[in-house]
Amino acid sequence: MTNAMPKRQDIDVQLTWNTDLIFPTQEDFKLALADYKSSVETFEKTYKGQLTDLETIVAALKHYETLAILRGKLFNYAFLPLEVDKFNTELASLANEFQLVAAIVAPLLSFLETELALLDQALLEAVIADQPQWTSYIQEIIRFKPHQLHPLQEELLASFAPTFDQPYLNYGTTKFEDMTFENFEANGQTYGNSYVLFENDYEISHDTELRRKSAASFYSTLKKYKNTTAATYLSHIKNEQIEAKLRGFQSTIDYLLFQQNVSRDLFNRQIDVIMKELAPHMRRYVKLVAKAHNLETITHADLKISLPSDYNQRITPEDSKQFLIDCLGVLGEDYVKMIERSFDERWTDFAQNEGKATGGFCATLYDGPSYILLSWTGLMNEVLVLAHELGHAGHFQLAKKQSILNYEPSLYFIEAPSTANEVLTCNTLLKQNQDPGFQAYLISELISRTYFHNMVTHLLEAAFQREVYTRLDKDEYLNGDILCQIKLDVIKEFWGEDFEIGEDAGLIWMRQPHYYLGLYPYTYSAGLTIGTAMAKQLEENPEAVVERWLETLSLGASMSAQDLAKYAGVDVSTDQPLKETIAYVGSLVDKLEELV
CATH class of the missing domain: 1.10.1370.20 (Oligoendopeptidase f, C-terminal domain)
Known part of the structure; x- marks a missing residue:
């Protein structure tokens, strides 16, 4: 059979990203996760109901920054490995450990922005004057004031956060774990099919019979899951509708x-x-x-x-390095160094393997690498995807000059x-x-x-x-x-x-x-x-x-x-x-x- 997808364990490690840059071992992750939970509990005990003066607010927000940075590390370490190996039960268990802690701490943290929104605008503006690095963050709290719910309602909504996230997780389960694509015949050969093979290769193939028959195979499988996927999506948007009404939109x-x-x-x-x-x-x-x-x-x-x-013509991931440096070198020496680091430190997962998420994305740690997911074909199409994701990497590496509270733009x-x-x-x-x-x-x-x-x-x-x-x-x-x-x-x-x-x-x-x-x-x-x-x-x-x-x-x-x-x-x-x-x-x- 042509184009059967390899297992993750059979992939050359040089084509994979190195998440050990976040935590060297799973044990380090688990210790940090326990520390995060404990730190959040301390944070709530220290500051809940106490945000009444400038000094306390500043101390709370500085503490909150450290929690946000640690949460980013924990989240990415828990989920990035699962994005490239969705059938791995050990990785799924690790992600579940993070989710269990996240469900506990979300309501504990909800008081911060709720209580800040209840303060007089003059005090919030005093925070901006004293700590201008949080200007945008505080301004957003002021802008959101008319749509703020009662603190107990906000805490309740935060408690339901895992439930609200569930449709997205269910979508991924259906897409990557339940869908099985049948082989198809084209030009006298038998081909395997999958999301990665179809979206990264067959769909843009210049072989008309291969392209059209792969599409027929692909959509015949999607059709079987139409109603389940629709129910999942509709539950998500109904959640959004309910919150929109609650907040007065x-x-x-x-x-x-x-x-x-x-x-x-x-x-x-x-x-x-x-x-x-x-x-x-x-x-x-x-x-x-x-x-x-x-x-x-x-x-x-x-x-x-x-x-x-x-x-x-197809090119290798290593050849794409100099190719993109030559094309994007106009952006300066530091930008080029960022591209070089992304290759040298293995920020990018190039592999095509069974159980890997489709498409491409870039996930940047505030105090670490920018992890890029691809399924490398070597065609110009994929080179442009890498240029695209490196654009996200360069953006968020530069944005680290801001507080993590002022980090991600609209x-x-x-x-x-x-x-x-x-x-x-x-x-x-x-x-x-x-x-x-x-x-x-x-x-x-x-x-x-x-x-x-x-x-x-x-x-x-x-x-x-x-x-x-x-x-x-x-x-x-x-x-x-x-x-x-x-x-x-x-x-x-x-x-x-x-x-x-x-x-x-x-x-x-x-x-x-x-x-x-x-x-x-x-x-x-x-x-x-x-x-x-x-x-x-x-x-x-x-x-x-x-x-x-x-x-x-x-x-x-x-x-x-x-x-x-x-x-x-x-x-x-x-x-x-x-x-x-x-x-x-x-x-x-x-x-x-x-x-x-």
């Missing part, structure tokens, strides 16, 4: 956007403008690619392929540094090699990976989310079939009448874990809007822009997402950056039409 969307400090107008604009104005460019692009592949019809299984090219800005790296990488390569064949190949990869993934795939998820939440708040009935129909309608609206979008496309909503993280999907297009503008500025005038961009990244959450973008030189208060980004994609398609 008019809608669940308003509640989720309030958490991001983003207006409804910005959210709607991102979806509506892209659905209307980017769609014609993407339709043109996919038709161009389909013609190059001699496709008579274009199905939803064909949408993510790039142009056929002799340049589409989701609206989170994807800007990562997508900027993707565009910067491609723009650098386009400058270096003027060969028409290479130019066509790379432009196609840039569109099919960076812009398709962030401004089509995730944007269509955002349009799906908006419709689901709107119906939820109207108390309409939802189930698996209705969710599939909503997704299918959104996809068909974007692609129009010239594409054969089959019923299986409606199951695509089942593939995305971001639905369990609030209104996350639309922020990819928001980030890429900022990232495209920044990549252009970095390319055209690096001497004047690099320092300002790196300083912006070091500001963490000390500004709103809109203010961070403006500080970097991109004004998202208007639709101009978004329209310029869409025009840039159009210009890339124009150039492709000239080249091919």
